[in-house]
Amino acid sequence: MDKTSGFKIRGIYKSLRVRFFVIVFLTGLISCLVMHSVILDSYENRAVNVKSTEAQTQLRILANHLIVSNYLQDTSSEVINAELDMLANLYDGRVIVINDDLKVVKDTYNISQGKTIISEEVVNCLKTGSKGTVSKYDQANGYIEIVTPIIESEDIEEEDVSVSGKVSEVVRGVLLTSVSTETIAVTLKILSRRAQTLEIMIILIILLFAAWVSIMLLRPFDRITTAINDVKAGYTDEPIVGPNYLETEQIINAFNALLRRMKVLDDSRQEFVSNVSHELKTPITSMKVLADSLLAQEDVPNEVYREFMTDIGAEIDREDKIINDLLALVKMDKKASGLTITSVDVVNLTEIVLKRLRPIARKHNIELTLESKRAITAEIDEVKISLVIMNLVENAIKYNKDEGWVKVELDADHQFFYVKVIDSGYGIPEESLDHIYERFYRVDKSRSREIGGTGLGLSIARNAVLMHRGTIDVSSVVDEGTTFTVKIPLTSTLALTK
Ligand SMILES: Nc1ncnc2c1ncn2[C@@H]1O[C@H](COP(=O)(O)OP(=O)(O)O)[C@@H](O)[C@H]1O
Ligand SMILES: [Mg+2]
Structure with missing residues (x-):
């Protein structure tokens, strides 16, 4: 990199306008991107939640049907089998019915029948006899896994009046269901694509806005520079005026004060020069007059000659004194x-x-x-x-x-x-x-x-x-x-x- 381009880059980096532009642009860009991801994320969460709640409700109803029709012992029920397939189809997923021995009683994919399932959630559900449904969203593979306990309720046969009428619930098995979230992913993709088009437009607008703002807001500084340059070049020595900010007004005021001071200095210098010329001219004029009058006369007596020459000598002394004083003064004008x-x-x-x-x-x-x-x-x-x-x-x-x-x-x-x-x-x-x-x-x-x-x-x-x-x-x-x-x-x- 050569020297000039180095300076240029430094100049760009130091430019208030460029910084201003970058700040405005980045602020716009970042908020736009944050908005994008927040909105899409919250859409995804909400869609997954809705889907999983809906499936859970239906699965709970199905679990009841399984108990009522004693499906865990006998899987021949056409109605239940149809219901299971329908549900699997509806959610574009798979439903596995597992009994309390961890054996798969029914798999809508017809793969795992008779096998033993030792998935952690299933085991947990059966061992702890928890009555709640557990659902897990696997974003990478695009499905929700739902574990629904199959609960049988029995009336408690006890003499104690106070507890009679209560119901004891026993977990007889588990429904392990995976619900595809592909539709959500597809919607997300469409939304994201739309958002991207919108974002590109917004970013373009922000870009233009940042450029406009950084040019317009800093324009008074340009005006000051131009005005100062005009004064420097000598086109004008008028004070700078113009609609401005408080900040630029301070600069302008300081500059105008400087200008006034310069004017005063300039005036006094001019006056000094004219005074000096006048003072230096006076003895010379006298000498010229004396010399001319001597020359004008013929056969000037010696005494007159002497007299005139003495006067001329005195004028020379005067001139000398003025010059000496001026030199002393100029020396004095320097700094302390x-x-x-x-x-x-x-x-x-x-x-x-x-x-x-x-x-x-x-x-x-x-x-x-x-x-x-x-x-x-x-x-x-x-x-x-x-x-x-x-x-x-x-x-x-x-x-x-x-x-x-x-x-x-x-x-x-x-x-x-x-x-x-x-x-x-x-x-x-x-x-x-x-x-x-x-x-x-x-x-x-x-x-x-x-x-x-x-x-x-x-x-x-x-x-x-x-x-x-x-x-x-x-x-x-x-x-x-x-x-x-x-x-x-x-x-x-x-x-x-x-
Ligand atoms: N002690 C003084 N008494 C009266 N007038 C004075 C005295 N000192 C200065 N001045 C006046 O002030 C003027 C300026 O003084 P100065 O700057 O020394 O110039 P100059 O070369 O005339 O002496 C003098 O011309 C004189 O009129
Ligand atoms: Mg004096």
């Missing part, structure tokens, strides 16, 4: 598994970051202080948390008044460590607070650009915090200052890399 977790001294880390930012603070005459309440060691990604602190403190310096201050506070409890960045800057208006983490969002576009912002810093910071399963919060009063609070678990759920 992208973290390189080590055990880090957070106070030390913050000091290093602040040291790098001091020159900018000094330029604006801003006082930058660090206050740490205790030593903090945490399992974090050193580079990413530096980025967080860097961005927050950088913002606090950039969006500050001259002669302002920035305070960084570090603290920890048994579960988390906290970084607070408090500034005396111009604050963030209430309506902007919800948007500051969005990519490329700036409260005041022109001022931010002047200051050299890309609008990506806080998204980078927030992503890094979320990767650590931490939170970032902001509270701000316009013209008074802003406080960012970052809370990060001390231990990572990821294993230490080092």
Whole structure:
């Protein structure tokens, strides 16, 4: 068997539709067959019973006649002989009359006359003197064997008044009769043949029904597959609808939810791409303008040249910064598994970051202080948390008044460590607070650009915090200052890399 046909067979075996079909079909088939055998069996039982009861009654009457005409002693009675033959003919069988010495007195087949019969039933009947008739159905050979006792009744001659009038019964002999059941067998055969034709028809109907049911009932699943394939192929991104079952509705709902999510992701990606293009284009446009205006003039003085080239250099720096931020953001967008977790001294880390930012603070005459309440060691990604602190403190310096201050506070409890960045800057208006983490969002576009912002810093910071399963919060009063609070678990759920 080659591989593909193996898969095909496995596929058929796993198919819900095929299983459904097989179950429905087998249920129908089995009940049909059971019905067949039960009905025929009960017919046979009943027919055999009726026949045997009928024969027993007649045999009992015959046994009486035998006694009355003293047949056991003298078999010459024409009437009785005729009666015996008639009965044998009627039942298409054989009647044997046996006396109490187990001798055959008469056999309608005229074979066993004078022989001794030691059949168990006959012996039993005579020895125990049982008055009941015994019948046995031999299905294989197609006859019923009936043992009928020949009973003589005599009045009890006793003085006792209380028992007088009672009758004593003595078994004088036995009638051993076999009754042919051929007619029953013939009827059974006819019935069975008819039942078979009917069964074949019923089985065909069940087959069609099972096929129809398995196709119809599972059709909604096909519809879902088709709809999902349409979406996958890109023909449509409409939600799937349709009359369905509870079960398929759950699948459809889950799929539609997935579709909505994909749409949101797609929209935000598109927006991101257009924002990126726009942001990258701005410095290039400026450079083009600067370069063009330089070229347009002849005999440009050296100082003007210098000035323009400095501006072009600044635009290049901006472009570089945007690209760097974008790269940082893209790295951040990966899963939490992208973290390189080590055990880090957070106070030390913050000091290093602040040291790098001091020159900018000094330029604006801003006082930058660090206050740490205790030593903090945490399992974090050193580079990413530096980025967080860097961005927050950088913002606090950039969006500050001259002669302002920035305070960084570090603290920890048994579960988390906290970084607070408090500034005396111009604050963030209430309506902007919800948007500051969005990519490329700036409260005041022109001022931010002047200051050299890309609008990506806080998204980078927030992503890094979320990767650590931490939170970032902001509270701000316009013209008074802003406080960012970052809370990060001390231990990572990821294993230490080092
Ligand atoms: N400490 C702060 N004080 C006032 N405004 C702030 C502060 N931090 C961030 N913002 C506002 O949030 C915007 C988004 O910040 P960010 O994502 O870092 O971008 P940017 O590159 O402009 O700094 C900034 O443009 C600024 O308007
Ligand atoms: Mg920033």
